[in-house]
Amino acid sequence: MEPVIEVNELTKRYGGKTAVDRLSFTVRPGRVTGFLGPNGSGKSTTLRMVLGLDAPTSGTATVGGVPFRAHRRGLHHAGALLDAGHVHGGRTARAHLSALARGNGIGARRVTEVLEEVGLADAARRRVGGFSLGMRQRLGIATALLGDPPVLIFDEPVNGMDPEGVLWVRRLFRRLAAEGRTVFLSSHLMSEMEQTADDLVVIGQGRLITAESVRDFAARGTRLSVTVATPRPAELTAVLTAAGASVEGEGEGGREGAAGAGKLVVTGLPADRIAALAFENGVLLHELTTRAATLEEAFMALTADSVEYLAGGTR
Numbered sequence: 001m002e003p004v005i006e007v008n009e010l011t012k013r014y015g016g017k018t019a020v021d022r023l024s025f026t027v028r029p030g031r032v033t034g035f036l037g038p039n040g041s042g043k044s045t046t047l048r049m050v051l052g053l054d055a056p057t058s059g060t061a062t063v064g065g066v067p068f069r070a071h072r073r074g075l076h077h078a079g080a081l082l083d084a085g086h087v088h089g090g091r092t093a094r095a096h097l098s099a100l101a102r103g104n105g106i107g108a109r110r111v112t113e114v115l116e117e118v119g120l121a122d123a124a125r126r127r128v129g130g131f132s133l134g135m136r137q138r139l140g141i142a143t144a145l146l147g148d149p150p151v152l153i154f155d156e157p158v159n160g161m162d163p164e165g166v167l168w169v170r171r172l173f174r175r176l177a178a179e180g181r182t183v184f185l186s187s188h189l190m191s192e193m194e195q196t197a198d199d200l201v202v203i204g205q206g207r208l209i210t211a212e213s214v215r216d217f218a219a220r221g222t223r224l225s226v227t228v229a230t231p232r233p234a235e236l237t238a239v240l241t242a243a244g245a246s247v248e249g250e251g252e253g254g255r256e257g258a259a260g261a262g263k264l265v266v267t268g269l270p271a272d273r274i275a276a277l278a279f280e281n282g283v284l285l286h287e288l289t290t291r292a293a294t295l296e297e298a299f300m301a302l303t304a305d306s307v308e309y310l311a312g313g314t315r
């Protein structure tokens with residue numbers, strides 16, 4: 001059986017609110033797949049349905065061809081980190097893992113192994129209540145790994161981790177995928193995913209926006225822009241616009257009629273063409289810099305229409 005996650009027309013409504021809206025996608029083994037969307041876009045709700053913790057209003061989610069609930073030995077089948085704050089604070093890390101291991105027919109040696117794997121061997125006898133968020137995340141990852149499952153699902157695993165933890169977890173995900181497992185991670189930050197994921201599933205307001213490889217997303221989603229500084233921004237804007245470019249002023253100086261040098265951000269024309277047009281029209285340039293939009297910017301542009309709440313309520 002191939003450890004594939006298959007989501008088909010999955011829908012979840014809470015009263016009048018549609019949290020997940022006819023969502024379909026496939027997550028394959030041997031790759032790290034990033035599940036991306038702004039806050040509140042329905043990622044956690046989807047993952048809960050994949051793991052059988054929530055019932056869909058309609059549609060299906062299967063792991064290895066059957067609903068997750070139908071698998072008897074769950075921890076051996078799929079491991080998940082959903083909410084790192086969920087662990088009983090009075091227990092030690094080892095006691096927490098040992099209880100789960102016993103309930104799933106897993107030996108004590110495996111508990112020691114996963115504690116070492118996630119870097120918590122020295123903290124194994126400390127109460128989880130005193131753990132930092134990053135340590136709780138590590139414990140959650142240890143829990144997911146306990147049954148050595150072919151499918152791993154992590155909801156915002158990098159939250160609260162320090163830079164060293166982030167590097168560690170990235171390497172771990174890459175290794176788990178290289179071992180042939182299915183690794184599915186949610187995040188609201190593209191910058192995290194571009195370092196880690198091979199494939200992306202991007203959603204907004206519960207709907208699929210795109211499912212493709214990071215490479216295809218980067219090739220399609222990023223566009224080049226050229227920053228131009230000139231003492232005659234209005235004149236250059238007119239020349240470039242006439243040549244088909246789209247031009248925006250950057251800061252005060254870029255505005256029409258502004259005195260002094262202005263910076264313009266130009267899209268739709270390459271730098272050498274801009275330089276030639278400026279030269280032909282006798283406009284002096286102080287700067288000409290090509291810049292690729294980051295994947296984060298491409299992601300934000302793609303999901304902008306589906307962001308519910310923006311800081312400051314500017315929409």
Ligand SMILES: Nc1ncnc2c1ncn2[C@@H]1O[C@H](COP(=O)(O)OP(=O)(O)OP(=O)(O)O)[C@@H](O)[C@H]1O
Binds near residue numbers: 019041044
């Ligand atoms: N139990 C619930 N009852 C009512 N509404 C809910 C419930 N759970 C989630 N929602 C709503 O469903 C939508 C999707 O929430 P969800 O937590 O799945 O999003 P998310 O993408 O995981 O967001 P975040 O990144 O903030 O965790 C939100 O508008 C949320 O308020």
